[in-house]
Amino acid sequence: MTEERTSLWGGRFAGGPAEALARLSVSVQFDWRLAPYDIAASRAHARVLAAAGLLDPDELGRMLAALDDLEAACASGEFRPTVDDEDVHTALERGLLERLGALGGKLRAGRSRNDQVATDLRMYLRDHARGVAGRLVELADALVEQAERHVDTPAPGMTHVQHAQPVSFGHWLLAHVQPLLRDLDRLRDWDARAAISPLGSGALAGSSLPLDPAAVAHELGFRAPAPNSMDAVADRDFVAEFLFVTALIGVHLSRLGEEVVLWTSTEFGWAELDDAFATGSSIMPQKKNADIAELARGKSGRLVGGLVAVLTMLKGLPLTYDRDMQEDKEPAFDAVDTLQLLLPALAGMISTMTVRVDRLVAAAPVGFSLATEVADWLVRRGVPFRDAHEITGRLVALCAARECELEDVTDDDLKTVSEHLDPSVREVLSVRSALAARTTFGSTGPGPVAEQLATVQHRLDSWREWAIETVVPR
Incomplete structure (x- = not known):
């Protein structure tokens, strides 16, 4: 088992990073959840290294077995990152080196963090x-x-x-x-x-391997x-x-x-x-x-x-x-x-x-919500919608002034508002009829809603x- 601090870089440096830099750089406290995905990618990478002749069959077998064991240890909590692990990749390489020694270092060939x-x-x-x-x-x-x-x-x-x-x-x-x-x-x-x-892709340029x-x-x-x-x-x-x-x-x-x-x-x-x-x-x-x-x-x-x-x-x-x-x-x-x-x-x-x-x-009917039904009723009788809108607006104003609902107006009130209004307009002054009238695709009628x-x-x-x-x- 290696006793040295694992690092994926540092050969050209005379000393280790300052504590402030290390604390700022560390990400393993949140990227550890990537461990199972990193191990899966490591398996695939090991196989292409073997296909390229960079791992012999025995080395590949040992590598895959070690990755399986490391994955199980991560899942059980037996293997965990330490305060010295910079990130998930560093921690997992440490785990691999603990299991394989120098052979574990071969996996890094041809890839980068x-x-x-x-x-x-x-x-x-x-x-x-x-x-x-x-x-x-x-x-x-x-x-x-x-x-x-x-x-x-x-x-x-x-x-x-x-x-x-x-x-x-x-x-x-x-x-x-x-x-x-x-x-x-x-x-x-x-x-x-x-x-x-x-x-x-390596660090940025691909690989010569x-x-x-x-x-x-x-x-x-x-x-x-x-x-x-x-x-x-x-x-x-x-x-x-x-x-x-x-x-x-x-x-x-x-x-x-x-x-x-x-x-x-x-x-x-x-x-x-x-x-x-x-x-x-x-x-x-x-x-x-x-x-x-x-x-x-x-x-x-x-x-x-x-x-x-x-x-x-x-x-x-x-x-x-x-x-x-x-x-x-x-x-x-x-x-x-x-x-x-x-x-x-x-x-x-x-x-x-x-x-x-x-x-x-x-x-449902409160607030003159059936007013549009009146306007549409007028349109079906040949009244231009612009006029129907005005007529219905006057009817609503009358009801608002009297503090009553649309269905409460008298026949005389209807005539007073417009010659186009007559008692038959009451046939549209119900919520049920308003909903039933909505039959087009995507509308709120029972049929379209069921569809x-x-x-x-x-x-x-x-x-x-x-x-x-x-x-x-x-």
Whole structure:
């Protein structure tokens, strides 16, 4: 067993780094989670070294056995990084040297930490993107299950947080599923671009050794090796793009959270959270707080912040690798951790939420939300919409002055407002008729909502398969 401090550099230096430099440079406290991916990449690299004649069959066998043993020791916690390990690569080389002695040092031939870390981080994010996708599907499932129960539940649809037109509450819930489906699409689109292997690019110029980057890429689940070695080690588009996707997921979760906060407030009273997914007050015994929804709003800030941090770090970097790029990992890891923590809580909150149908039904027609039905009724009778809008506006003004609803006006009132209005307009002055009239694709009527449900469920089924797909060899 070696007793010397392991370092991947230093031959030209007369002494070790100053403590301040060492403390600033160290990253193993956060990049240790890349260990399984680094070991998988080391296996692939060992095989191409053997294919190039740089390891004989016995050496390859011993190398692979040692990597397997090291992986098991890392997983069990038997092997851990120490305060002297600069990063995950240094720690793992120490572990390999402890098992193989000088033979362990042969693995470093033809590769650099520059292409190693770029490869490891791609593998990690591709793996965990599928985990995030699985959690998104769970939240979408919870919204879909609630939507199925409320296809025929009317609600006051809003613009500007003002009553606008009646909608199906199921339609409203499905409106939150659609951005999640787009997020899932973005994750898969991102994955296609991230599936390029940097390993074999070395520090920046490739290698003079007869290695096979394509074989490494194939073994590690990538679709191809990087076409330019300089770009391969300099590229962090895959991190920035991943953080954009997670930031946008955060924004979507924040908007859902804000609506739940409104729905569960005393002023709205449209929904009640299950006790298991709400909190209380330390001073006010009556409180039931939507903390999960509020944390969804709050945590969107750190997801957006991670994206901004990485974009700002990258914007002025010359090619190729610069140490600034050490700052790419913590925001990426934090985005994964944040969503893995937040999404199950949101899914549980939504799936156990009780919708107050009686209050939604009562609120649906309030605020003259059927006014557009009157205007459309006039249009069907040949009145230009510009005139229909004016006529309906005058009818609303009359009702507002009298503090009554549209259906409360008399026949004489209708004639007073416009010669085009007559008692038959009452046939459209119900929430049910307003919803039933919405028959076009994507609208809020029972038929289109049922079609949307079927489509959404089919799409989610396909995402379930992608979310459990294995792309990184174990």
